[in-house]
Amino acid sequence: MNCVEFQELLPEILDSGETAESKVHAHSCEECFGLYAELKEISAAALLLRAGEEPNQRVWNALEIALRQEGLIRETTPAGPTLVPARSHNWRLAWLVPIAALLLMMTSGIAIFQRGSEPQRVAKMTPISASDGTAVEDQEILSALGERTPTLRAAYAADLQNINSYIRNAEDSVKNDPSDEEAQRALMGAYEQRAMVYEMAFERPLP
Amino acid sequence: MLEPLNARSTTKRRTEGIREEGAGDRDLTDAGRPPDAKISEAEAIERAKLGDSDAFRVLYDLHKRRVYSLCLRMTANTAQAEDLTQEAFLQLFRKIGTFRGESAFSTWLHRMAVNVVLMQLRKKNLPVVSLEETLEGEEDAPRKEPGAPDPKLSGSIDRLHLQRALEDLPPGYRTIFLLHDVEGYEHNEIAAMIDCSIGNSKSQLHKARMKLRSLLKANKTEAAGKR
Numbered sequence: 001m002n003c004v005e006f007q008e009l010l011p012e013i014l015d016s017g018e019t020a021e022s023k024v025h026a027h028s029c030e031e032c033f034g035l036y037a038e039l040k041e042i043s044a045a046a047l048l049l050r051a052g053e054e055p056n057q058r059v060w061n062a063l064e065i066a067l068r069q070e071g072l073i074r075e076t077t078p079a080g081p082t083l084v085p086a087r088s089h090n091w092r093l094a095w096l097v098p099i100a101a102l103l104l105m106m107t108s109g110i111a112i113f114q115r116g117s118e119p120q121r122v123a124k125m126t127p128i129s130a131s132d133g134t135a136v137e138d139q140e141i142l143s144a145l146g147e148r149t150p151t152l153r154a155a156y157a158a159d160l161q162n163i164n165s166y167i168r169n170a171e172d173s174v175k176n177d178p179s180d181e182e183a184q185r186a187l188m189g190a191y192e193q194r195a196m197v198y199e200m201a202f203e204r205p206l207p
Numbered sequence: 208m209l210e211p212l213n214a215r216s217t218t219k220r221r222t223e224g225i226r227e228e229g230a231g232d233r234d235l236t237d238a239g240r241p242p243d244a245k246i247s248e249a250e251a252i253e254r255a256k257l258g259d260s261d262a263f264r265v266l267y268d269l270h271k272r273r274v275y276s277l278c279l280r281m282t283a284n285t286a287q288a289e290d291l292t293q294e295a296f297l298q299l300f301r302k303i304g305t306f307r308g309e310s311a312f313s314t315w316l317h318r319m320a321v322n323v324v325l326m327q328l329r330k331k332n333l334p335v336v337s338l339e340e341t342l343e344g345e346e347d348a349p350r351k352e353p354g355a356p357d358p359k360l361s362g363s364i365d366r367l368h369l370q371r372a373l374e375d376l377p378p379g380y381r382t383i384f385l386l387h388d389v390e391g392y393e394h395n396e397i398a399a400m401i402d403c404s405i406g407n408s409k410s411q412l413h414k415a416r417m418k419l420r421s422l423l424k425a426n427k428t429e430a431a432g433k434r
Contacts (some may be wrong), residue, residue, distance in 0.1 A: 011410070015409070
């Protein structure tokens, strides 16, 4: 093998390894050996360039904004149901929230009035099952949403499932200890969040 | 968008110092896990599918350096690299619901980033692979002054010099070198990505390395002359 042949085969040698013939030539030719060694070192040094720099913080900032605009990010709350914003920033329909919560409670067979001995009243109330009545309403909401914005239906279904689970837990807590004011507040909060999901479902503009 | 090649295809990705543990597991792409990452990559993926913003951030922090470095090397422009990094992650997160774990998450993300960059280069009519650039004998070799020693490179290549030389490399050569030697793609994968033949990919890679060798020697000669 001469130098021309060796250097023509050099790409293959670098990728696949030396052959017996190329080894013999490389050991006998300083120039070819030097060329082979330098190209091999350049290829190996390339790994130094992998993952070297860190992008500016603004990349994440812009990315996060884009994700929120596209609805890919949903807020989580520290306790209870996730994916539901703690507050709706659109207060045009905020007056509907307590009304919706009240209607939900009436539909579920509970009327909670903050008069006199609430704990006893709560204790006398018919235990709520998150599936009573509300499952029908959920299905109606989801069906309507599925017609308007099918891509969001699954997300809302997941939200409602989480909220219903949270409501059941809160109801159990109230049932176990009717004097537990925190449990009562949690239950009220859960109903409010459920109402917010309903609000968001019809507030979200069509894509 | 090119679909990812089958991860089980015979590849000998150069993963020196980098371990890929299979679908869904975190493979080391950035140096070390972020100190505040309390969830695994697999868990972050599942939570990201549900829209968890913290999960998105975890995935971004795990892979941002690798993606950004790739974009930066291929474009040699910081602003473009930032835009492309953002776009790559945005596309990833849009499609994360479809990730089934057949390949490693990093592979999937990386492929997406490469495609984003290549599309951008094509939009700007920048050569993805240079078919005209050739090395003609001594044309690109460093000029040797009579009696001057030919600088040897062995043992003297560091990251900074290589980075500088890479910036001076023609875009087509740079792409091939980045994809193969830096990022570890095989020629058949590169050929599919940039729509060229395997033979062309091999040829361009060799020319890229030869050109880098010339640039590194020239820089070394220049540095020695300044002392």
